[in-house]
Amino acid sequence: MAKGNLHAAFDDSEVSPRDLAARAAWLSFVGGMTQDQIAQELGISRQRAQRLVARASSEGLIRVRIDHPIARCLELERDLKRRFGLEAAWVSPGIGAGADPLNGLAPFVAPVLERLFDDETPKVFALGTGRTLKTVVDHMRATEGAHHKLVSLIGNVAPDGSASFYEVIMRLAEKTRARHYPMSAPVAVRDAEELALYRSLPHIKAARKLAQSADLAIAGIGQMGNDAPLYMDGFLTAEELTDLQTAGGVGELCGHIFDREGRYLDHPVNHRMVGVRVPEAEMPVYCIGAGKSKVTALRAALGGGLITGLFTDEWTANTLISE
Amino acid sequence: MAKGNLHAAFDDSEVSPRDLAARAAWLSFVGGMTQDQIAQELGISRQRAQRLVARASSEGLIRVRIDHPIARCLELERDLKRRFGLEAAWVSPGIGAGADPLNGLAPFVAPVLERLFDDETPKVFALGTGRTLKTVVDHMRATEGAHHKLVSLIGNVAPDGSASFYEVIMRLAEKTRARHYPMSAPVAVRDAEELALYRSLPHIKAARKLAQSADLAIAGIGQMGNDAPLYMDGFLTAEELTDLQTAGGVGELCGHIFDREGRYLDHPVNHRMVGVRVPEAEMPVYCIGAGKSKVTALRAALGGGLITGLFTDEWTANTLISE
DNA sequence: TCATGATACGGGCAAATGCTCAAGTCTAAT
């Protein structure tokens, strides 16, 4: 009899492929077996074993953590805190100049955020949006955080009417089982009148109030170059972008644009955001961002004291410090 | 200029090899880079990169977790709980018939124990000893558990005078920063008189009292075949072992030997243990054990209600249930 | 019923990996 049956009968008709993938991955990574051995153990072909392991990786079933704080990164964290008066800083090791910095940053940030949700005392987390935050949340594991609340800092309806900005808060809520309060409104409105209207709506009022009293805000950061996310996603026209650049805008947090000194611009665009502007009162604001394109924005936000905590990568930290 | 220097100058004289290993592993696993690329990035040879990654793995810097509960294992956990009236059960996926079951069990158990230490309310954990527990503790990461206490259920001095049994509690204390109370006494003494003497010593009294009032006991389990750990480690002579086997001994918890029904033997050897016998009062007892050699002992302990929680592997769980 | 597209499978092969071995390097004791 084949070895495989010593453990269980892997009758294909009963076993979900996901299960089999997890099992193959377990045998490979934990058991340290070769694909041939896995194939024999599970009674499948070598190629199939290979595919299962690959699939487990690509579907994110495998979570790899490095259990060693790299000295250089700790040093950078200390320097960042001292230099910019931050409460907290996390620096992920670089993953090479060519790759998207998010590939290294996200798996590094995710476990830290997970730990925030392990806290027993109920907390309110206010969340921004964006690709960075989305990627980080995707890297988080499911955790038990039903006693916490999640609230959005920013409206969830894009100019094209889609509610794609739901995603960050919804996904995080799925993973933590926390109650969630998206801000069901456009990100930006057309004029002051509309703004007053939206802000007077009870559910918006409530969401804004909850966000303003949050225990912690977590947000990405946007650059204001020609690749500005606000422009790419259609929140700004080309003219508006140019105008904002001319007015000194170098970055934005939750759609609120600030200048080189980290002061929010007194510009019409900034008066059309339905969401909340950070920092609000004494609330700590943790910002996640790395990469060449974000350096200027980060430096401004740090200099202006807009953020109290920073997640970034080694290269960005180096650059921010050695200016 | 080489890519490597974009990130940092990896001057060998300043960088600890451990750091470099962690960095290589990070590039390999998180960055998904090939060893050639890593070598180029760090400015070292391919072989060296390979060695660094291997070293990081072997030193346990890499922690791999499978984020998918394998259905078959969940089923077994449920069955174990129902069948033996357990509070809790964890079943790790098998890693093949040939390998040491501990290789699969330890990395699986470690994160569960880690979570126990995440609890905010201070707890007292009473610990046994043995190869199983040692291996599990080695797989745990450092965590913040300074508010907890660790106490040993069993003396730490072996018959040869060595204090190798310190290791489990000391290592765990290192990782959790918890206060620790090893039982500084022989595991077993010669006669009732010595026993009374040792048990009357203040520090033993205190340790035993603390252990008896612990919130949770965690222990391995020993078989009483000819490969009995108690015999292999010199706690029993060959004659004593045979005698105990004849008297019906099939397993032991913390050196206390029990029979097929899970009743502690009324045998001289059992009256020479300085440590604490579990279960004590209402204290939950979580037992870790897997493999062919442990099945009989586990079955007895489960049947006799000596343990309230079990960590084991798929094969062992299967065997225990389908008897 | 047959055509169509999607998906899964295994063969084969180039690339990547892990391991052994001989040569080199550093340490420390004589």
Added chain:
DNA sequence: ATTAGACTTGAGCATTTGCCCGTATCATGA
């Protein structure tokens, strides 16, 4: 200063892995 011993390094090589591609299977719809 010398030398034995422990350790590290890089070259070469066998094994393992990842991936492309032709084929088989299956579900769907004309």
